[in-house]
Amino acid sequence: MEIISKYFPDLSEEQHRQFAALYDLYTDWNAKINVISRKDIENLYEHHVLHSLGIARIIRFRSGSNVMDLGTGGGFPGIPLAILFPETKFHLVDSIGKKVRVATEVANSIGLKNVTFRHARAEEEKQKFDFVVSRAVMPLSDLIKIIKKNISVKQQNSIPNGLICLKGGELENEAMPFKNKTVMYNLNEEFDEEFFKTKKVVYVAI
Template sequence: MNLLQHHFPQLTPQQLELFKQFEAEFRATNEAINLVSRPDMENFTERHVLHSLGIAKVVQFPKGSAVLDVGTGGGLPGLPLAILFPEVHFHLVDSIGKKIRAVQFMAAALGLNNVTAEQTRAEQVRAKYDFVVSRAVARLATFHPWIAHRFKPQGAPGAGLYYLKGGDLTEEIAESGLKARVTNLSDFYPEEFFETKKVVFVPAK
């Protein structure tokens, strides 16, 4: 937990306790349905929790706003962000039923009343959101059309897609034809894992 406190000194004792509980729940669930690889599990706080919270280094979701997490898998980045922003509503979607059931179970175990989770594809979601978050589900050119119409007409300040990606994204962004702003997570996290990790922001139209 020291890593978390170091990078997010504003966390309350309750939030730190929730992150500890989240890791315990995630470990237990991972044994049963293999949400992430074993080496990743050994570096869970760094590779999953801090990585998810990298989005919060780029944007602060305002109280009362709504966030859609697409392809959430085991609840990443949605669940860590929901702990960090308790007054923001998060809707987590994934097409794989057992993953969503695991997310629903973990959210309930943690008492996260600001989280809902649903087995569906991004293209089938009908509600509108201020923000969309996701972790490297597909190339930007493929992914963005799935969520382009999911934004509220009058969204919160900074509304748009915040996409966690890695590596050199020059070609991928050019291919998508989108106006994107890239933030290097290495600007905030000195750990080696984050050397090539980025947050790509695409504003809502």
Template structure:
């Protein structure tokens, strides 16, 4: 498997290492049938997709028994890498594009990820409540936050209150001002040294 993941997550057990190692051949195979990762990114899968997804884990460790919704998961990011890292947390991955969710469910089955459920549909149609909602830059924060209304559990069990952990890049001042939400920014350069992460961030928005 990619040494890149072990570099930043050295405490993985053998089962987790095995699952991370399987990601590249699985995604390359599926990508040849259904384009879920851009052609240029598939060769940088561990850097641009897997490690990027795991940036969320540097901000918060999900506790056993908690649940996480990944909105607009595409081919399964950030949900699938996080599900490998946190096997006792339940992940629901939703996307409006059916062929992408087919890949998500096939990859989860191949990896034996019993803590992943892929749903073809819109976020608003998911009738469950979660500790956290994660996503990777599917839209601006203001409309995204609307999609999450009523989807958070009342009780918070983590060190951070229940909310959104959103992977974004670039200058977000205008977007976050527009959202009128209280938020905190975590620069991924705090955790990862690769150039790819220079403008990448995790935005934490506490449920409001």
């Protein structure tokens, strides 16, 4: 938990309490339904929570924004972002029901009021959002194809609506088709830990 306070020193008491509760909740749920690699659970705050919050280093969502977390798994990046931005609505979608259940239970346990959940494939989600966020495993072009229909035309943030995803490794070729609309941020410029050496936040205006 110290690692979160180190980079986000202005948390309210409530946010502090919510972040602090995540470790026991995920450890408990992970023993029943595997949403985080068993070896990785002790790195929850660095590899999952702080990684999710990397998105907050490039945008502070305005109050009233609407954000979809696609392929949320156990609730990343959606739940950490929902704690950090209590005035923003987050809609967490995953095609695997038991993962959605874990995310729902965790959110309920910490009293998150600004999240909704849906067990569905991305293609089935028809609502409109300012941004889609994702810890993306699929290539950017596939992701953009799926979520284009979900991006609202109404603008209310400091950057145009679009996709913001967490990715690692070499992304130049993947981003090539969208190069005029893409900005990449290296998380090693934001966070000192070795884990973030190759991690990026990729933003594509849509």
